[in-house]
Structures are given as C-alpha cells and as structure tokens.
Amino acid sequence: MEGKRKIRIGILGFGTVGQGVWKHIKEDRAALERRLGVKLELVRAAVSDLSKKRGVKLAKSKLTDDPYAIVDDPKIDIVCELIGGTKLARKLTLRALANGKTVVTANKALICEHGDELFTAARKEGVHYFFEASVAGGIPIIKTLREGLVANRFPLIYGILNGTSNYILTRMEREGLSFEEIVGDARDLGYVEADESLDLDGWDAAHKAVILAYLAHGKWVNLDEMLVEGIRNITARDVAYASELGYKIKLLAVIARNFNDETLSVRLHPALIKKGEIMAQVDMVFNGVSLTGDVVGTTLLVGRGAGQDATASAVISDIADAVHAIQGAPGPLISEEDEDIYRQLGEGLTLAKPxxxxxxxxxxxxxxxxxxxxxxxxxxxxxxxxxxxxxxxxxxxxxxxxxxxxxxxxxxxxxxxxxxxxxxxxxxxxxxxxxxxxxxxxxx
Amino acid sequence: MEGKRKIRIGILGFGTVGQGVWKHIKEDRAALERRLGVKLELVRAAVSDLSKKRGVKLAKSKLTDDPYAIVDDPKIDIVCELIGGTKLARKLTLRALANGKTVVTANKALICEHGDELFTAARKEGVHYFFEASVAGGIPIIKTLREGLVANRFPLIYGILNGTSNYILTRMEREGLSFEEIVGDARDLGYVEADESLDLDGWDAAHKAVILAYLAHGKWVNLDEMLVEGIRNITARDVAYASELGYKIKLLAVIARNFNDETLSVRLHPALIKKGEIMAQVDMVFNGVSLTGDVVGTTLLVGRGAGQDATASAVISDIADAVHAIQGAPGPLISEEDEDIYRQLGEGLTLAKPxxxxxxxxxxxxxxxxxxxxxxxxxxxxxxxxxxxxxxxxxxxxxxxxxxxxxxxxxxxxxxxxxxxxxxxxxxxxxxxxxxxxxxxxxx
The missing domain is CATH 3.30.70.260 (ACT domain)
Structure with missing residues (x-):
C-alpha cells in the first residue's frame, strides 16, 4: 500500500453506531483499503463524557470531548456525524462542510428538518454529504433509489421503516399480548430511543419517509403537513380481529405520487395489510421498503433497519462512496446539476389534500x-x-x-x-x- | 443543455431487451439527461434481419445488419451488448473494448464463461464493462453486493434467479398441476428461452450464481464443477407432499463460503424451503436474493427478474454508471486495483467437495x-x-x-x-x- 493516499476519518459521537463503525473499520481495514485503493486512518472520536465506560475501548489520544477537534482538524477528510439530535449536529455538520470535509451521517431527524440547508451548504462548498444509514439501516435504499433504479419514476413507495414499533407489533401478534406488556421488553432490550415518541408515535419513521419522498420526488414535506400516527393505541383485540380477517397490522410509511394530477401524498400510520403480502412477513426489528417504478415494476428490499452492525455497514458503505468522491468521482447527489434535478422533479408538484x-x-x-x-x-x-x-x-x-x-x-x-x-x-x-x-x- | 457533452449509444441486438432500452431512453431522455448532466444520443441498433417486424419502429438510418458499424464507429461511446449467446457476443465485446468503448451487457452466459477474459480486456484498455442486467433483472443486486454492502464478507448468498422456473413451480403449487401441464403455458407466454435447457435444467440460474460467486468471493467456478439440477422431474405429488410438510419447492442458487476452512460451495437445484420464509413468498416470475453479510446481517431483495422493462431498467442504470465512468469516476469494478481485490478475495479459497x-x-x-x-x-x-x-x-x-x-x-x-x-x-x-x-x- 506504499504511496497510497491516506484518508483520515473522525467520528462525532461514540455511542452504539459510532463504536460499531470504529470496530468494523478496524477489523476489516485491510480488505477495505484494498477495495478502496487508499489507506484509512481512524483519527479520533468525540464524546460528551470522557469517563463513560464503552464496549469499544480507545486509547486516550483517540478520544476527545471537543467535537471541534474533529470538524476543525485540517487533516481529517471525512467526518461521521453520529451524535444524533438536530442542534449541535447541525452546527457541527455545517462547520465540517464549510471546512471542506465530506460528511457521512445516520441522522434522519437532521436531514428531515434541515436537509435543504445542509445540501445547499455541501453544494456551495463543493463537497459531499452522505446519508445512506439514515433510512432503513443496513438496507441500501438510498443507493437503490438514486442509482440502481435511476431509470424510474415512482408512483408508490411504501414500507416498514421503524424496527422498534415493528418488534412490538410482531410480538403483540405472535403472543396475543397488549402494547403495554411488550413495550417494557423493547425498552429493556434498548430498542426504544431515549425520546420514546420517535419510535412509539411514528416520528422516526416519518423522518425517513420525508427523506425518501425528497429523493424520489424532489419535494421536502414538513412533518406538520403529514398524517403521522404511531402504534400506542393499538390493542391486542385490534391485532386479533385483523388476523381473523386475514391481515397483520404494520406501521407503514406511504409515499404516493399521482402523475396525472401531480399530487404527492406522504403519510405514516399503522395499517392492516394482507398476510399474504411479503411486506407482512417483515417481522421483529426488520425493515422493508417496496418501490414501484414506472419501468422496473415493484422491487422490495428487506433487512435490519437498526442496530450497531447494520447501521455501521451503511455508514461504511457511505465512507466508501466518500473516498471515491474525494478521489474525484462525480458524487451521487449533491451538485449544481443535481439541485436542478430535484427542483425539476418537484416542479408543479403539490401535496395531496390529506x-x-x-x-x-x-x-x-x-x-x-x-x-x-x-x-x-x-x-x-x-x-x-x-x-x-x-x-x-x-x-x-x-x-x-x-x-x-x-x-x-x-x-x-x-x-x-x-x-x-x-x-x-x-x-x-x-x-x-x-x-x-x-x-x-x-x-x- | 448547451455545452453538455454528448454521449452516443449503440445497441447490439434489437430483441425484447434492446427495444425496451431504446424505448425507455427515448421516452425518459430529458429526465435522464438532467440526471446525468450529459446529452444522450441513440445512434443505431444492429440486428441480424432488417426485414423483421418489431414493436419499436426505427428509421432505416437507425438500423443496421452490420454489428461492426457499431463497435467500430469511433463516435459511439457506449455499446449495449444485448444479442445473447457467447460466440459473436464475445467477439463484438472484445472488439468494442479494444476500441475504447464502455460496454453494458445483460449476457450472463457470456460473463459466466468468459468473464475473466472480458474483465482483463476491459482493464487492459482502461475502460469499463457493466453487467447489472445479467443477474436478477431489475433487482440492483450487483450494485448492492459491490457498493451498498462493501463493508461485508458473505458467508451465504442464496436465492431464486430464474423467473421461468419459478413461474412454473408457483403455478404447479397453486393449481396442483404437473410440470408438463404448465410448461406449455410458459412457452406460450414467451417465458421459456429458445434454448429451453437454460430455464428448465437450471443453466440460466447457474450462470447467474457463478457471477455472484465471483463478485462475492473472487473465484470463477466452472459450471462442470457445480451441482446443477433443474425442475423437469418435479411432480405434482412432490409439490403436494412438500406443502403438507410446510414447505414450498423453489429452484435455489446457493453460494456458501465457510470462512473457517476457506471452502466455497456453489450449487443450483430445486429445494424445499419453509413456507414461512420470505423467499418462499417470491412467486411467479419474480426473483429474490438473500445476502448474509458478516456486518449487516441478512438483506433480501425481491423484484422482477426478467422481462423487457425490468431488464431495460437495469441496463439503463448501467448506462448511467457508464456515463459517470466516462466522465472520470473511478469505476466500480474493473481496474488493476480491483483485479487485486478479487484475486485476494479468492486467495486460498478452494471449492467444497460436492x-x-x-x-x-x-x-x-x-x-x-x-x-x-x-x-x-x-x-x-x-x-x-x-x-x-x-x-x-x-x-x-x-x-x-x-x-x-x-x-x-x-x-x-x-x-x-x-x-x-x-x-x-x-x-x-x-x-x-x-x-x-x-x-x-x-x-x-
């Protein structure tokens, strides 16, 4: 590997996903370096509490409690923003982009709320902002939508985008238990985010639906324009009666574009779907996305939507694309050209009346x-x-x-x-x- | 679009897929050009019989019966090889690559038999050879394997890779009929290739399994080293008894690597799989591929494996990647570097004893x-x-x-x-x- 360019990576946030990314890059470094044709260096990770015990142990020199020691370090090429939240994350992302760094994120709330600003900033700085891990974890849905199915327009995209609520619904169905009886287990397993409303009231999946809707249709939908309902009020009896009628209850994101009257509907709510549908077999913490393209027909992707390893896999695939981009590949999304594309995709498109x-x-x-x-x-x-x-x-x-x-x-x-x-x-x-x-x- | 580079495309073979590619590029040209930042020109298509009636009608100047008028045309940038077969297709592909053209293909038999030679030729000429459409039609499996799941090694890949046999098995199961009673319908619908053995004896799916095995493990497996069995001898009674036991019969490709003893097993045969598996729900002409990665866990992709539109969608996504590559993006596969990767992936790997x-x-x-x-x-x-x-x-x-x-x-x-x-x-x-x-x- 002599003479290969060295790409330096800094990680903001060293929770579950941050540690997963560090661990897998470390373990598979040789294979990744061969694959990417560069050397990779994990420079440091920023945390808020240096004294906290973590599963992945780092040397003192590799940990900092100053995130600016990453976003302002002139040697760092790629910043992975894995702290979550939208305030500090936004500030640090804008700063990293302004410093000419490529940013990789798993932060769906941030993109959902500030995507337009962040994409514009990346474009202005001539750098790239990657976010495969923000939707459906290990499922390469962003890449599929933007690249694999580039020949298509999408009348319908729907799917299961929140693993936690799918876990709860699956166990309610399998065991005949109530929401309250299962949600405690989900908490114990660490499946429920600290802000429980994200998982239980549908906001996490709604964020992801907004991102998919933008990528497919070039339109940012505000959460308050959307129908968003979570799973809290579903009872064991609802599940049982649905089953009697041949249905399962799943929390679905639905992104439907009518190309005749050019309206777009984006919504997130529990729904009864026929047991025979493949989507109904997507159980426990798995996610599933169905894409209907005007050329390809329907393609369905199923995989782990969350968790350390699946999300790390998605972040690392973005790091690979980031390395390509740094070496001069035209990026997949953010350029002046692409801004046009998305603007034109969304031109004349109005939100369907709920x-x-x-x-x-x-x-x-x-x-x-x-x-x-x-x-x-x-x-x-x-x-x-x-x-x-x-x-x-x-x-x-x-x-x-x-x-x-x-x-x-x-x-x-x-x-x-x-x-x-x-x-x-x-x-x-x-x-x-x-x-x-x-x-x-x-x-x- | 003034001042945009013009990319010129020639198509070898104007059958179902060739016509689909022409039609969709023509219909969606404006959107594709915006997306790719270039102008696209469909230069001409080569056929063996100029007088044959075709669904997609071309001006006389756009049709030729001389394929060299495409592979030798210095103005053409991208050649789509959609004639099938391995003799003329190999010759024309090598010639196009030698002429510095990027080649896009849907020809699994050609890659399976001559992949090594063709990849080497592309590498030598510094051009790219794209083949997303060769495996699982509209499902972006090649891109997922090489890019989306780049962080992974794959202990197991399996799936349904032949839509025709899946159509026959699905109808046998649903209607309780025999192979002989259904195969006629499949022929009438144009689902069975002219060389019936490709579909009915498993060779088509075996070709695809060989390609996936190479991409995942860097090893070309010869068809005669593989267990390959088709679906001809399955009876209605087999299907019924399997069903009684809770199984469906599917024609499966199985690519299993044991990372302990470094053996690889690649096989293609009908198998009983549990009805509850998502793969068992992949019915009719659909294909499905399950990828188990050491980081991401299991991801499953389902979609149309064949047919004019699904295959055209895959060819057009490769044309998009080809346009990127022509504009200087590092290609996804074929470079000196990548040869190393694949050689190293397969190093020390032996075929498992059947x-x-x-x-x-x-x-x-x-x-x-x-x-x-x-x-x-x-x-x-x-x-x-x-x-x-x-x-x-x-x-x-x-x-x-x-x-x-x-x-x-x-x-x-x-x-x-x-x-x-x-x-x-x-x-x-x-x-x-x-x-x-x-x-x-x-x-x-």
Missing part, C-alpha cells in the same frame, strides 16, 4: 350493550358516506359494555373523519372511537 | 406394493447412514404400485448418493428414485 386520500378503514368502538345501539352506529357510518364490509361484536359481561369492530369499503379520510365525529357524539359510545387504515398493496 | 455438502433430504420412490418393501427401503436408508424423519405412502390401486415419500434428518450428499444407489438396486423399486434437498434458511 382529506382526499383514499383507503378502506377499520373501526373499533366501545358501546353500552343496549338495545338499538347497532342501528345508531351503522346509521352514523352511512351518514358519513361509509359502507360497512364486516362487523363483529364482543360482549364484555363484566361491565355490560361491548366492543364493536368494523371494516369498511374504500372511502376517503374526509368520510372517515366525519364518521369518527358522528360516532363520538352517540350516547352509547363510551370510549373514543379508534380507526386504522387498510392498505391494499398493488399487484406486484 | 459430496461433503450437508442438507436434509426428500426422497420419492415408486415401489411394487408388496409385503416387506418398507423394511427393505428403510434398511437402505439406514445402511447409507440416513435417518428418516417423515414418511407417507400413496397406494395406486390401478397398477398395484405405491409411491413412498420420505424426508430425512440432516446428512450429506455422499450419504444421499449412497442411498439412491442402494434404493435403485432394490427389486421392488420400479422407478428411478428421486431426491430433493431441504434448504434451511438461517435465522435472519
């Missing part, structure tokens, strides 16, 4: 088990314009209530909201009505 | 329905060292024969061959004994 999005629905109601209640409920549905497809009633003798479960034929969000409103107002309805969407995957 | 490969087995026997036959058959198994796991007997009153179906516990190919040999010699066995392997996918 109320107009179509779906079939599943409703759960708790009612006082009294005469005439069913007539009232079904009238509420029909007044809202919803047509009932299936119904089942579970009586609960202990308190004289009953749980009613319905599915409807395809309608839209406006009608569903109207139905919820009407049902809420019915006197025998004693709990807030609960709704799930039924997602009908197109024929592959 | 007889040592382990598996559980399924056997089908037809016997005369007479006293003591079961004792003889089970003795043959135990003499061969095989331990029976399940057995079922179907009597056929019409001719006094019976069909015996067995599964065994895990053993190896040597013991299975010994069992076949012993069973053949038993007097009551009136048909050649038939064997299938049972593939136990590792935990994802």
């Amino acid at each position: 109320k107009s999005v179509e779906s079939a629905y599943y409703f759960r109601l708790r009612v006082r088990d009294e005469k005439g209640v069913l007539a009232k409920v079904t009238k509420a549905f029909s007044d809202a314009g919803l047509s009932v497809a299936t119904m089942i009633q579970h009586e609960e003798p202990s308190d004289g209530s009953a749980v009613l479960l319905f599915t409807t034929h395809v309608s839209n969000e406006a009608a569903a909201a109207k139905a919820i409103n009407k049902l809420e107002q019915l006197d025998p309805v004693i709990e807030a009505p609960f709704l799930l969407r039924i997602f009908n995957a197109p024929e592959m | 007889k040592s490969v382990e598996s559980a087995y399924y056997f089908r026997l037809r016997v005369r329905d007479e006293k003591g036959v079961l004792a003889k058959v089970t003795k043959a198994f135990s003499d061969a060292g095989l331990s029976v796991a399940t057995m079922i007997q179907h009597e056929e009153p019409s001719d006094g024969s019976a069909v015996l179906l067995f599964t065994t516990h895990v053993s190896n190919e040597a013991a299975a061959a010994k069992a076949i040999n012993k069973l053949e010699q038993l007097d009551p066995v009136i048909e050649a004994p038939f064997l299938l392997r049972i593939f136990n996918a590792p935990e994802m």
Whole structure:
C-alpha cells in the first residue's frame, strides 16, 4: 500500500453506531483499503463524557470531548456525524462542510428538518454529504433509489421503516399480548430511543419517509403537513380481529405520487395489510421498503433497519462512496446539476389534500350493550358516506359494555373523519372511537 | 443543455431487451439527461434481419445488419451488448473494448464463461464493462453486493434467479398441476428461452450464481464443477407432499463460503424451503436474493427478474454508471486495483467437495406394493447412514404400485448418493428414485 493516499476519518459521537463503525473499520481495514485503493486512518472520536465506560475501548489520544477537534482538524477528510439530535449536529455538520470535509451521517431527524440547508451548504462548498444509514439501516435504499433504479419514476413507495414499533407489533401478534406488556421488553432490550415518541408515535419513521419522498420526488414535506400516527393505541383485540380477517397490522410509511394530477401524498400510520403480502412477513426489528417504478415494476428490499452492525455497514458503505468522491468521482447527489434535478422533479408538484386520500378503514368502538345501539352506529357510518364490509361484536359481561369492530369499503379520510365525529357524539359510545387504515398493496 | 457533452449509444441486438432500452431512453431522455448532466444520443441498433417486424419502429438510418458499424464507429461511446449467446457476443465485446468503448451487457452466459477474459480486456484498455442486467433483472443486486454492502464478507448468498422456473413451480403449487401441464403455458407466454435447457435444467440460474460467486468471493467456478439440477422431474405429488410438510419447492442458487476452512460451495437445484420464509413468498416470475453479510446481517431483495422493462431498467442504470465512468469516476469494478481485490478475495479459497455438502433430504420412490418393501427401503436408508424423519405412502390401486415419500434428518450428499444407489438396486423399486434437498434458511 506504499504511496497510497491516506484518508483520515473522525467520528462525532461514540455511542452504539459510532463504536460499531470504529470496530468494523478496524477489523476489516485491510480488505477495505484494498477495495478502496487508499489507506484509512481512524483519527479520533468525540464524546460528551470522557469517563463513560464503552464496549469499544480507545486509547486516550483517540478520544476527545471537543467535537471541534474533529470538524476543525485540517487533516481529517471525512467526518461521521453520529451524535444524533438536530442542534449541535447541525452546527457541527455545517462547520465540517464549510471546512471542506465530506460528511457521512445516520441522522434522519437532521436531514428531515434541515436537509435543504445542509445540501445547499455541501453544494456551495463543493463537497459531499452522505446519508445512506439514515433510512432503513443496513438496507441500501438510498443507493437503490438514486442509482440502481435511476431509470424510474415512482408512483408508490411504501414500507416498514421503524424496527422498534415493528418488534412490538410482531410480538403483540405472535403472543396475543397488549402494547403495554411488550413495550417494557423493547425498552429493556434498548430498542426504544431515549425520546420514546420517535419510535412509539411514528416520528422516526416519518423522518425517513420525508427523506425518501425528497429523493424520489424532489419535494421536502414538513412533518406538520403529514398524517403521522404511531402504534400506542393499538390493542391486542385490534391485532386479533385483523388476523381473523386475514391481515397483520404494520406501521407503514406511504409515499404516493399521482402523475396525472401531480399530487404527492406522504403519510405514516399503522395499517392492516394482507398476510399474504411479503411486506407482512417483515417481522421483529426488520425493515422493508417496496418501490414501484414506472419501468422496473415493484422491487422490495428487506433487512435490519437498526442496530450497531447494520447501521455501521451503511455508514461504511457511505465512507466508501466518500473516498471515491474525494478521489474525484462525480458524487451521487449533491451538485449544481443535481439541485436542478430535484427542483425539476418537484416542479408543479403539490401535496395531496390529506382529506382526499383514499383507503378502506377499520373501526373499533366501545358501546353500552343496549338495545338499538347497532342501528345508531351503522346509521352514523352511512351518514358519513361509509359502507360497512364486516362487523363483529364482543360482549364484555363484566361491565355490560361491548366492543364493536368494523371494516369498511374504500372511502376517503374526509368520510372517515366525519364518521369518527358522528360516532363520538352517540350516547352509547363510551370510549373514543379508534380507526386504522387498510392498505391494499398493488399487484406486484 | 448547451455545452453538455454528448454521449452516443449503440445497441447490439434489437430483441425484447434492446427495444425496451431504446424505448425507455427515448421516452425518459430529458429526465435522464438532467440526471446525468450529459446529452444522450441513440445512434443505431444492429440486428441480424432488417426485414423483421418489431414493436419499436426505427428509421432505416437507425438500423443496421452490420454489428461492426457499431463497435467500430469511433463516435459511439457506449455499446449495449444485448444479442445473447457467447460466440459473436464475445467477439463484438472484445472488439468494442479494444476500441475504447464502455460496454453494458445483460449476457450472463457470456460473463459466466468468459468473464475473466472480458474483465482483463476491459482493464487492459482502461475502460469499463457493466453487467447489472445479467443477474436478477431489475433487482440492483450487483450494485448492492459491490457498493451498498462493501463493508461485508458473505458467508451465504442464496436465492431464486430464474423467473421461468419459478413461474412454473408457483403455478404447479397453486393449481396442483404437473410440470408438463404448465410448461406449455410458459412457452406460450414467451417465458421459456429458445434454448429451453437454460430455464428448465437450471443453466440460466447457474450462470447467474457463478457471477455472484465471483463478485462475492473472487473465484470463477466452472459450471462442470457445480451441482446443477433443474425442475423437469418435479411432480405434482412432490409439490403436494412438500406443502403438507410446510414447505414450498423453489429452484435455489446457493453460494456458501465457510470462512473457517476457506471452502466455497456453489450449487443450483430445486429445494424445499419453509413456507414461512420470505423467499418462499417470491412467486411467479419474480426473483429474490438473500445476502448474509458478516456486518449487516441478512438483506433480501425481491423484484422482477426478467422481462423487457425490468431488464431495460437495469441496463439503463448501467448506462448511467457508464456515463459517470466516462466522465472520470473511478469505476466500480474493473481496474488493476480491483483485479487485486478479487484475486485476494479468492486467495486460498478452494471449492467444497460436492459430496461433503450437508442438507436434509426428500426422497420419492415408486415401489411394487408388496409385503416387506418398507423394511427393505428403510434398511437402505439406514445402511447409507440416513435417518428418516417423515414418511407417507400413496397406494395406486390401478397398477398395484405405491409411491413412498420420505424426508430425512440432516446428512450429506455422499450419504444421499449412497442411498439412491442402494434404493435403485432394490427389486421392488420400479422407478428411478428421486431426491430433493431441504434448504434451511438461517435465522435472519
């Protein structure tokens, strides 16, 4: 390897993923160096607490509690931003880009909130910003979308993008247990992020959906323009009834573009999908993404969406692309040209009105088990314009209530909201009505 | 687009895929040109018969029956070799490379047989040779293996790589029909290649397995060193009994590397896989590939493995990479450096002895329905060292024969061959004994 250029890497944040990246680069350095035609040096990692015990032990000289000792070190070529969060991470990323460094990140929240600014900064500085690890961990979804399927436009992208909620839903389904009974295990296993709302209320997957929507359609969607619902309110009974009807419940991101009226819908919510769908077999911590391209048809990718090793694998593949870019390869995304591409991709595209999005629905109601209640409920549905497809009633003798479960034929969000409103107002309805969407995957 | 470099493309072969590539580049030219930052010109296509009617109509000036008018045209930058076969295709590819052109191909047989020579030629000329479309059609498996999962070594790669046989097996399973009853439909639909043996005897998928094995392990495996079995001898009864036991039958390529003793096993045969596996849900003309990497864990890709549009999508993604390479990007594969990589990947690696490969087995026997036959058959198994796991007997009153179906516990190919040999010699066995392997996918 004499005479090979040396590429120096600094890591911001030495948590699970940072340690994984360090460990795997160290272990596989020879193979990676051969593959990339350069020498690699892990310069140092920045942490907030030097005294904390970590699985991967570093010499004192390799650890710093000053992140600027990385982003301002003129010798460092590639900065891996693995601290998470959006404030310090944004500041350090902008500084690293301004210093001419290539940045690799796994930070979906940062890209979702500040992608436009960060991409513009990278473009301005003539450097690159890589983020394969930010969506679906080890699944090379960004590369597939941007390079492998470059010949395509994408009417539909959907998938399971949050491993934690998929783990909880899978165990609820397999064991017939409630959300509360499983979520504790997920916490114990370290699957739930410190900010639990990211996993349990859907925000983590929503961030990823926003990134995919931008890459496929050139449009940044604000989280507050999106329908985002998590899995907290799903009960064991919902899962069991869905199963009876031939469905599983999965937390799905759905990115649908209508090329006729040029509207884009980006949403994140639990949905019933048919058990026979491959996506329904994506269980436990796995992620899955289905891409329907106008040329290639449907391609589906399944793999580990999180965890030290899978995420490290994605970060290292970005480091490999970064090494290529530093050696003069045209980057995959960020250049003046590409800005044009994304702008043109999104040109004339408007967000679909959430109320107009179509779906079939599943409703759960708790009612006082009294005469005439069913007539009232079904009238509420029909007044809202919803047509009932299936119904089942579970009586609960202990308190004289009953749980009613319905599915409807395809309608839209406006009608569903109207139905919820009407049902809420019915006197025998004693709990807030609960709704799930039924997602009908197109024929592959 | 003023001042943008013009990249000129010539196409050898204007069959299904060639027409698909032409059509999609023409239709999506503006988007592709924006994306690639160049202008694209489709110069001409070479065919063997100018008078043949084709779905995609070209002006006379765009068609030629002289392929050298493409490979020798100094203006052409990228040659797409889509004629298939290995003789003329090899000659034209070598000539195009020698003329300094970048070549894109979908020709798996050519790479399987002459990959080493072609890669060396490309390297020598300092040009690139791209072949994403040669394996698994629209699934970006080559890119995933070489770039997306660059941080990994691969103990196991397996999958469904031939859409035609998968179509036949899927319909046999769904409709309970025989191979003979379905294969005619597959022919009518144009799914079966002119050389039927490619699809029905497994050679097409074997070619693809050889390419994946080289990319993952740096070793060219000769077809005659491989176990290659197609699907012709599978009966409706095999499919039904497999189903009873919880399995589907799929034609699988299996590429397994043991990093302890540095042996590589590459094989292609029908196998029973558990219905619950995602791979078992890959039905009809779809392909699926499962990659287990030492860092990322298991990633699975599913998509259209063949057909005009899916293959065109892959060819166009290679054209995009070719455009990048022509503009100075380091290529993904072929350079002096990379030759080293692949040589080193394969260094010290030997092919596993076929007889040592382990598996559980399924056997089908037809016997005369007479006293003591079961004792003889089970003795043959135990003499061969095989331990029976399940057995079922179907009597056929019409001719006094019976069909015996067995599964065994895990053993190896040597013991299975010994069992076949012993069973053949038993007097009551009136048909050649038939064997299938049972593939136990590792935990994802």
